[in-house]
């Protein structure tokens with residue numbers, strides 16, 4: 001579960017400030033997906049940065065799995081992010097020298113929570129289970145250059161789930177893919193949200209996918225509003 005309450009985020013802009021996120025409240029229960037769309041510069045990435053604990057807002061609160069992360073210091077936020085938040089960005093950002101299974105295994109080394117730094121065999125088993133879940137069971141030993149764009153994005157999604165996150169934050173996961181592969185990645189994200197009970201927050205310019213998500217929102221000038229049934233019918 002992720003819960004944002006009256007979140008405001010501003011950035012300095014010369015002599016004044018720009019309000020990137022303006023009094024936003026949003027709840028995403030476990031096992032559901034919330035989609036956000038909106039024009040460039042409307043604050044979508046800023047909102048994801050707050051929701052994933054990368055940036056602390058000036059006002060409002062962010063709860064992840066019941067924990068108020070806004071009150072935590074930098075080290076605590078980093079630890080929580082590594083164990084409870086999965087991030088999927090536009091580009092897969094895989095390490096060129098590593099095989100698919102190693103891209104996932106390396107996530108375990110980043111876990112600062114000792115209890116979560118599991119035995120090697122269990123980590124390898126989890127990595128294979130996730131590669132299987134994203135349809136890449138036969139590709140575990142391939143390096144990024146040997147994979148297609150869609151396959152690389154699948155590794156990216158699997159990697160985000162490696163630490164069993166409560167929250168999956170997804171920024172434009174399909175922008176580098178063609179229409180058919182984008183639809184497959186969205187299918188996959190919906191399926192994994194259900195299977196692993198993540199609270200999934202997804203930003204997309206592809207409005208046609210929004211009717212498939214549990215809730216859909218538009219962001220304009222930092223403010224979030226729920227899309228109406230008519231708006232959703234218009235983009236479907």
Ligand SMILES: Nc1ncnc2c1ncn2[C@@H]1O[C@H](COP(=O)(O)OP(=O)(O)OP(=O)(O)O)[C@@H](O)[C@H]1O
Nearest residue numbers: 011012018019020039040041042043044045046047
């Ligand atoms: N690090 C920063 N420093 C200063 N201003 C910033 C910073 N990040 C974002 N902004 C400003 O905050 C506003 C929201 O930007 P943001 O990147 O969140 O929008 P966006 O909706 O994600 O845009 P896009 O769809 O183009 O990615 C913009 O006015 C932007 O210039």
